[in-house]
Each structure stands twice: as C-alpha cells, then as structure tokens.
Amino acid sequence: MRNVPTVIFSLLLILSLPLALRRGGPAGRQFRFFVFNTLCEIQVWDDDPLKVGGVVSAAMSELQELHDKLNIFAADSELSQLNRSVPGEYFACSKSLWQCLLAAQEAYELSEGAFDVTVAPLMRLWSFGKEHAERLPSADELQACLAAVGFDKVSLDHKSRSVALTMPGMALDMGGLAKGYALDRIKSRMEGAGLNCYMLNFGGNIYCSEKPPPGKKYFSIGIRSPEKSAELAQTLHLRDRFVSTSANYERGISLGEKKIGHLLDPKSGYPVATEGSVTVICSKGIYSDIFSTAVFVGGRELADKLSRAVENTEFVWLP
Numbered sequence: 001m002r003n004v005p006t007v008i009f010s011l012l013l014i015l016s017l018p019l020a021l022r023r024g025g026p027a028g029r030q031f032r033f034f035v036f037n038t039l040c041e042i043q044v045w046d047d048d049p050l051k052v053g054g055v056v057s058a059a060m061s062e063l064q065e066l067h068d069k070l071n072i073f074a075a076d077s078e079l080s081q082l083n084r085s086v087p088g089e090y091f092a093c094s095k096s097l098w099q100c101l102l103a104a105q106e107a108y109e110l111s112e113g114a115f116d117v118t119v120a121p122l123m124r125l126w127s128f129g130k131e132h133a134e135r136l137p138s139a140d141e142l143q144a145c146l147a148a149v150g151f152d153k154v155s156l157d158h159k160s161r162s163v164a165l166t167m168p169g170m171a172l173d174m175g176g177l178a179k180g181y182a183l184d185r186i187k188s189r190m191e192g193a194g195l196n197c198y199m200l201n202f203g204g205n206i207y208c209s210e211k212p213p214p215g216k217k218y219f220s221i222g223i224r225s226p227e228k229s230a231e232l233a234q235t236l237h238l239r240d241r242f243v244s245t246s247a248n249y250e251r252g253i254s255l256g257e258k259k260i261g262h263l264l265d266p267k268s269g270y271p272v273a274t275e276g277s278v279t280v281i282c283s284k285g286i287y288s289d290i291f292s293t294a295v296f297v298g299g300r301e302l303a304d305k306l307s308r309a310v311e312n313t314e315f316v317w318l319p
Helices: 003-023 049-070 078-083 095-110 117-125 139-146 178-192 285-298 300-309
Strands: 029-035 038-044 154-157 162-165 198-202 205-208 219-224 232-238 241-247 252-255 258-261 277-282 314-318
Touching (some): 078 095, 117 139, 178 198, 178 205, 178 285, 205 219, 232 277, 285 300, 300 314
Antiparallel strands (some): 038 198, 154 162, 205 241, 219 232, 277 314
16 A cells, blocks of 8 residues: 555656646746645746756655655554654664654753654544544543653664653654654755745645745735635735644544544643634744644743744734
8 A cells, every 4th residue: 555655646746747847937837746645835936947847856755755754654654663663672763753853852842841742642542533533532541641642751862863762652743843844854955956936835834935936025825714714814924934823623533513623732631622823933844833733732821932932933823
C-alpha cells in the first residue's frame, strides 16, 4: 500500500508542471499537489519557467520525503519506527527528525506544556484520525494515558543524535509542526535557487516572500470566519511573514450528534472547548505552526508571553 501515495504524488507532479508552465508571464505560475494529507500550493512569479519548474519539482520531492519520515499513519515511516522502539532504548534519528525533536522540545518549554508532541496516545484514546468515535474515554483511561504523555519523559542524546521514549506506551505525533518545518525548508530552497517572489501554502500554513507579486505592495491573506466558514472575517497584508490559524470548526470526531474538536490539552487530556480561532503571524515557519496550536490551548496569557519571547510575533483572535 505504501506505493499508492507515491504514485499519486508522481502523477500530480507530472500533471501540475505543464499546467503551471502554460500559464506563464508575470501573472505567476501555480503548482498544486497533495502531501502531508492535505492540499499544498506553491505560487511563483519569475521570468524563467524552466528554472521555476525544476525548483518546484525538487521542492515537491523534498516535501514527500519529509511526509514519508514524519507520517504517524504509515507503519514504515521513521516516526512510526521510533514509536515502536523499546522504552528507554535510544533510536538514531535522521537530520530532519532530529531537527523536529529539537523544535518540539523548545515549543514544550516555551508553551509551558501547552504544545506537546507526545500526545499521540491521547489522540488514539479519543479516536482522532477516525470520523466517528464509539464512546468517550473514561476518567481512569485518561489518567492512565497521561502517564505516557509529557516531553519531559523524552530523552535526547545530542552527541549521537538519538532519542529515547522512557515510558511504556509513549508515542510522538509531529502533525502540529511538520508543515511549519516544511515551510522553513522550502523557503530556504526557493531563495537558494534565486526565486524571490513566491507564496507557499501547505494546508493553511502560509509563507509570503519579501517581494510581493507584480503590481502589488503586499500579499493579501484572508482569515476565515469561525462562524461562517465560507466567508472571510479579516484580511492580512503581509510580506516576509509566516501565518497559521488554529480552530476547532473543521477537524474532529463525532459521537452521535456531538462534535468534538481535534485540539487536545496535553495536561488535562481533554479536547479544548475553546471556540473561534487564533492566527499567528511571525518570522519562522515552525513557530507559526506550533504557536497557533499552543495558544489555542493555552489562551491569551500564553500569547502575550510568546509575543514577548519571540520577536515579530503577533496574534489575531476571532470569536
């Protein structure tokens, strides 16, 4: 089954390049493809279509490689192999996984535990990843599960670039930072190739280049209304900024008539009941991904702390 996503990805790559290249001109070229279990988009404004096609093709391959490493739902991914490792035994990491672990540790400390990649056992307990749940977990089940949650139970060996999950039942889920990490990687690739006018959109995690599209002063990025998802509640005018939004209005599980949001509080083990949305605007992709989730869980006090701790970070709240 593992070959199926690769075949789909290759087909999308083949189909998207001619379509994008035919558009040509200063209006820009648009590439759409599916990775990280979501629709991704790269738009580029440049006079050299062959260069653009080559760089975007390499970027798409890099994104697929990252997905294959960090995909918790694929049994043969590097992350799944780590999650199956014997408790207390060190697992040697690739550079990508190691960098994500370092970012996860920093996020755990900055957010005072509101962002925690060790929530995978809780996600399973609540049946997230499925459309419907048969029942809600009991308080006893939650307490037992919380014994395996907490990044303070993860041991990192910097010399050997390896990691150990110290408690039985521990598992990591990188879904809260993977797209932000990917934004930083692809931004570096694009600018290293001399492309300076572009926008990246990985499932709503967005980067806008310093140089705006021809004839524009900035990129216009809309924030959806939490109450009316087909409408925009606010428009941001951005250059050289990353932006990400967290909300409970799309993903989640259903239990009968009840809809339960997909964002969990790693400390209590319960889904966050917060309504509305929070959008973060900052200067680093992985921060945008992490901070939007962390602040949706941790609230406005955490947002104020992160704004002070990380320069050029701001939040937009919608009721």
